[in-house]
Structure formats: structure tokens, C-alpha cells
Amino acid sequence: MSTTAGFHDEGYGYDVFGLHPPTLDRITHTCAPIYDRYFRVSSEGIEHVPTQGAAILVANHGGVLPVDAAMLCFDVLRRLDPPRIPRALTDHFVPKMPIVSTLFARCGVVSGTRTNAARLLERGELLAIFPEGVSGPAKKFHDRYRIQAWRVGFAELAIRYHAPVVPVAIVGAEESWPLATKLHLRWFDSPYLPIPAWPLPLPTHYRLRYGPAIDLGRDHVAADADDPAIVHDAAARVRDTVEQMLDELRRSRHGVFR
Amino acid sequence: MNVMVTGATVPLGVAIIERLLADPTTGHVLAVGREPREPWPDSRVTYRMANLTRTREVHDLIHGDARAHAIDTVIHAAQHRGANDSGHYIHAQNVESARALVHACTDHPTIRRLVARSFAEVYEQPQATTSLIDEEDALDFDPSAPQWLRDRVEADLTIAAHGGSLQTAVLRCAELIAPDSGSQLWDYLSSRVCLRPAGFDPIINVLSLEDASTAFVLAARSATIGVFNIVGADTLPLSRAIFESNRLDIPVPGLLMAPLYRLRHALAGFEFRYDLNVRRFHFGGVLDGTRARRELGYVPQAHVHWPRPWLRVLFERLSEARST
Numbered sequence: 001m002s003t004t005a006g007f008h009d010e011g012y013g014y015d016v017f018g019l020h021p022p023t024l025d026r027i028t029h030t031c032a033p034i035y036d037r038y039f040r041v042s043s044e045g046i047e048h049v050p051t052q053g054a055a056i057l058v059a060n061h062g063g064v065l066p067v068d069a070a071m072l073c074f075d076v077l078r079r080l081d082p083p084r085i086p087r088a089l090t091d092h093f094v095p096k097m098p099i100v101s102t103l104f105a106r107c108g109v110v111s112g113t114r115t116n117a118a119r120l121l122e123r124g125e126l127l128a129i130f131p132e133g134v135s136g137p138a139k140k141f142h143d144r145y146r147i148q149a150w151r152v153g154f155a156e157l158a159i160r161y162h163a164p165v166v167p168v169a170i171v172g173a174e175e176s177w178p179l180a181t182k183l184h185l186r187w188f189d190s191p192y193l194p195i196p197a198w199p200l201p202l203p204t205h206y207r208l209r210y211g212p213a214i215d216l217g218r219d220h221v222a223a224d225a226d227d228p229a230i231v232h233d234a235a236a237r238v239r240d241t242v243e244q245m246l247d248e249l250r251r252s253r254h255g256v257f258r
Numbered sequence: 259m260n261v262m263v264t265g266a267t268v269p270l271g272v273a274i275i276e277r278l279l280a281d282p283t284t285g286h287v288l289a290v291g292r293e294p295r296e297p298w299p300d301s302r303v304t305y306r307m308a309n310l311t312r313t314r315e316v317h318d319l320i321h322g323d324a325r326a327h328a329i330d331t332v333i334h335a336a337q338h339r340g341a342n343d344s345g346h347y348i349h350a351q352n353v354e355s356a357r358a359l360v361h362a363c364t365d366h367p368t369i370r371r372l373v374a375r376s377f378a379e380v381y382e383q384p385q386a387t388t389s390l391i392d393e394e395d396a397l398d399f400d401p402s403a404p405q406w407l408r409d410r411v412e413a414d415l416t417i418a419a420h421g422g423s424l425q426t427a428v429l430r431c432a433e434l435i436a437p438d439s440g441s442q443l444w445d446y447l448s449s450r451v452c453l454r455p456a457g458f459d460p461i462i463n464v465l466s467l468e469d470a471s472t473a474f475v476l477a478a479r480s481a482t483i484g485v486f487n488i489v490g491a492d493t494l495p496l497s498r499a500i501f502e503s504n505r506l507d508i509p510v511p512g513l514l515m516a517p518l519y520r521l522r523h524a525l526a527g528f529e530f531r532y533d534l535n536v537r538r539f540h541f542g543g544v545l546d547g548t549r550a551r552r553e554l555g556y557v558p559q560a561h562v563h564w565p566r567p568w569l570r571v572l573f574e575r576l577s578e579a580r581s582t
Binding site: 012018099 | 493542
């Protein structure tokens with residue numbers, strides 16, 4: 001699998017955000033059994049993901065740790081032809097964590113600031129955004145697949161940079177490794193220390209569905225990105241689509257593990 | 259274009275003057291430094307010794323020599339280099355000289371433009387998780403920060419916030435990797451053993467003398483005002499910079515870094531201070547040079563010369579000589 005498509009080498013094999021394709025290749029190769037055999041990830045609609053140009057994947061988020069984000073990125077790398085490296089945006093505390101920060105950066109994960117996202121879209125990269133943010137992994141088990149707080153920054157970016165939004169529904173993650181409780185220890189500025197219900201994620205069957213791209217830029221001009229009402233409406237439209245896809249995907253499955 | 263360059267005896271000042279002289283549109287260069295030096299071989303350069311911490315000297319320089327040479331642009335590249343020095347005199351060198359220059363150049367009969375050197379370190383990084391830092395990012399106003407940093411922020415704002423008729427451009431430069439330039443990284447990489455916080459390998463961006471001098475000359479020629487981030491052509495992880503310098507990279511727990519480098523400073527007297535670098539040794543924060551590219555036409559091209567061991571450099575040169 002070649003992961004160098006669209007890579008902006010700054011001269012030493014790294015891009016400005018720390019992405020290092022050889023490291024990403026090694027990690028995807030090592031973790032392939034987790035994707036193939038443990039979670040048995042299946043996906044549909046990958047053809048909706050643009051193979052070039054700026055675009056944003058917008059997905060639901062759940063589970064104690066961002067395993068769902070990893071599986072989504074893995075799926076895009078594996079199934080999209082030609083492969084693209086999705087640049088997942090993380091919360092601000094992640095780059096402060098030792099080892100994790102470096103490892104994530106080498107795999108293409110980027111701190112979710114406005115400047116970073118803007119530069120990536122200007123370069124025509126594929127972003128993966130989880131608008132639920134921390135509220136997704138922090139949700140209780142009985143709230144699974146109910147979308148929590150839905151940030152709207154992605155809609156503003158999509159309008160400003162004319163980037164199509166691909167809604168993505170991920171099913172399987174929220175039963176796999178739910179949260180038991182939260183300890184309010186702010187290590188490395190994280191909002192809490194998660195205590196999972198069980199020590200390892202259960203081998204649930206991950207299902208991913210990519211919906212048809214929503215071209216928010218077609219309905220609006222770039223200046224509309226400054227209008228809060230337009231941005232909120234656009235974000236809500238994507239949220240409704242993701243919710244609908246989640247409901248359909250959950251109804252269509254025959255069991256959590258099958 | 260007639261230009262006055264301060265800090266003319268340090269490597270950056272010399273590089274700027276050489277770059278100016280290579281430009282046929284340059285008329286006269288008034289080089290200003292603190293130390294005595296040989297006359298420049300080029301007749302277009304006049305060297306003038308001046309102590310910029312003295313307001314009277316600055317005034318006389320600007321309204322005397324600069325006026326006599328019809329200087330229209332001032333490039334202020336002088337800055338105290340030692341990271342371990344502090345006190346009123348250092349503050350005067352770093353900040354008061356900039357204030358005096360701005361004051362003297364304002365409403366001057368010939369001077370229209372002031373281009374000043376600033377530093378990437380002025381940006382606030384403690385909570386910064388940004389990989390890219392643009393000109394609108396917050397500055398570091400931590401009152402407990404070392405004077406080295408506070409002076410740089412104050413000097414930057416003294417010039418950037420000037421609202422008179424004088425056109426000002428502040429160039430916030432990525433770290434210059436060159437000897438005698440006050441570079442903390444140069445000193446860090448000059449050691450045979452480089453300690454690094456375990457678990458962190460931030461991306462850094464460094465600037466070569468060639469690119470820095472190009473940026474100053476472009477800013478001097480331009481009519482645009484404001485703050486510009488000046489990035490270098492080398493963006494790489496800290497571990498790779500250590501590797502490029504042929505040093506031994508040893509990750510150690512972060513808590514041990516400060517005492518070990520304090521001990522090194524006490525025993526060996528190096529300029530490198532870990533407390534000045536602790537943030538960027540953990541979090542990647544690279545300047546975003548989009549504005550300088552768009553408005554000044556500045557594109558970094560020249561790679562830095564890493565501080566390699568002299569034996570290695572000798573070996574490489576011998577190999578080159580043999581092959582040619």
C-alpha cells in the first residue's frame with residue numbers, strides 16, 4: 001500500500017505537521033490484523049470519497065479511545081483507489097501526551113486548530129473531523145449512537161474552502177469499548193481520565209458507511225462562512241444525514257458481533 | 259535604495275550587506291556595529307561604530323550619517339546574543355535601542371522604512387498545540403518568562419505597534435542556525451550528546467543565513483507593512499536535526515532535562531538554556547510563512563549548514579577534494 005499520494009514532503013521525509021509515510025506504512029501493516037480479523041471492518045460507499053482535492057469526512061465518534069477514528073482512516077487508506085492519507089483532527093490536549101503525540105503526528109493526525117485545518121484544505125488534503133469532539137467518547141452506554149454536542153467548525157471550513165463534506169456513519173465502536181466512568185484527573189490537560197467498562201475493546205463488527213458528498217460550497221459563497229446562521233444550518237444538515245445513516249446501518253445489522 | 263544595517267558585525271548583518279551589494283539597485287549601505295572592524299572592500303559601504311543603547315548616539319547616527327547618505331531604509335538586525343545575560347544594559351540593547359530607532363526614524367527627511375528582526379520565540383507556546391503558527395497567534399506575555407524572551411516580545415511590539423508615517427515591517431524569523439548568531443539550537447546541536455525529552459519529537463523549522471538575508475532584502479525593497487513570519491527551508495523532527503548534526507541523541511525523562519542542562523551550563527558554560535526551550539522541545543510549533551510568501555515574495559530555498567563535528571567536516575571536504 002502506498003501512502004505517499006498527496007504527501008507534501010518538506011525535504012526530510014516529513015510534512016510540516018509531522019506526517020512520515022514510512023512510519024504510517026509500518027503501522028498500517030502491523031495493525032492490519034486488527035482491522036481485518038479483530039474488528040472485521042466492512043464498509044460501503046467509499047466511491048463517495050473524492051480521490052483528489054480538498055474534502056472533509058465527518059463522522060460520529062464513540063468508544064473510550066479513538067479506535068473508530070483509526071479504523072476510518074485505515075479504511076480510507078485500504079479501500080480508496082488511489083489511496084489518500086486522511087488527516088484526522090484531534091482535540092487540543094492530544095499533542096501534549098508523550099509518545100501518543102509523536103505517534104499520531106507521524107500517522108497524519110493534526111491538532112484541530114483553525115490554522116492547521118485551513119492550511120490542509122488549501123493544500124487540497126482530505127480531513128477527517130469528528131464534530132462530537134470529546135463528548136463522543138464521553139457518552140454513556142445508553143446514549144450510544146446518539147449524537148452529542150455537534151461542533152460547527154467543519155461546516156465553516158467546508159463553505160469557505162468549497163470542500164465537499166462526506167458524511168460517515170460508524171457502527172460497532174460504541175459497543176466495543178464503552179466508558180464505565182470518568183476520573184476528573186486533568187493529566188496532560190485532558191478533560192478526564194477514562195475508565196473503560198472492560199480492559200480491551202470487544203471484537204465487535206465495525207461497519208462504516210460513506211454517504212454521498214454534500215457540497216456546501218455549491219449552495220453558498222465563501223463569505224457565507226462568516227454567517228453563524230448559515231454555518232449552523234449547514235452543520236445541522238450534515239448531522240441529520242449522519243444520524244439517518246447511523247439508524248439505517250444499525251437496523252440493517254444482525255448483531256453486534258456478526 | 260540606500261540602506262542602513264545595524265548589527266553589521268554579526269553573521270546575519272554581514273549576510274544582509276552582501277545580499278544588498280549583490281543587488282544593482284542598492285546605492286549606498288551604511289553599516290552600523292559596536293565593534294571596530296576593517297573597512298568593507300566595496301566602496302558602496304560605509305562602516306560606522308555606534309552604541310545603540312545611547313539615545314543620543316542613535317539620534318546623531320540617524321540625523322547625521324544616515325541623512326548625509328540619504329538613507330531611505332533601515333534594517334535593524336542588532337540584538338544581544340547571550341541567553342544568560344540580563345539586566346538594564348541588555349534590556350537597553352534589545353528594547354531601548356529599537357525604541358530609539360523608531361523615534362529617530364519617524365518623520366525623518368529621508369528614511370521611509372524600517373525593517374526589524376524579531377523571533378519565532380515571541381509566540382506563546384505553553385498551551386500551543388498548533389502545528390502552524392501564523393502572525394495572528396498570541397504572543398508570550400508571561401511575566402515570569404526570562405528577560406531574554408520578555409525583551410524580544412517588547413522589542414517586537416515596540417516596532418510592530420508603531421503607527422506613525424514610518425513604514426515598519428517586523429520579520430519574525432525561525433531560528434537561525436549559524437555560529438555567533440545567538441542560536442540556542444546551534445549551541446544545543448554543537449554538543450556531542452543531545453538530550454531530548456523522552457516521548458516527544460517535535461517538528462522544528464530552522465532558517466539559514468542565506469534565506470534570512472534574502473527575506474530582509476525583500477522586506478526592505480517592498481512597501482508592505484506589518485508582521486511577517488520568516489520560515490526556513492528545513493522542517494524536520496528534532497531527532498532528525500540531531501542526526502544531521504552527527505550527534506548522539508539520548509531521550510531522557512522530561513523531569514531530568516532541566517537539571518542536567520543546568521549542570522552542563524555550570525560545568526561547561528554553554529549558552530543553551532533548557533528553560534527557554536522546554537516548550538518547543540515538547541510541542542511542534544512551526545511558523546506559517548504564507549503571508550511573507552504572498553506579500554514579500556519570500557520563498558525559503560537554502561538549507562542550513564548543521565553544526566557537524568570538525569573531524570567529520572574535514573573528512574567530507576577531503577572526500578570532495580579527492581573526487582573532484
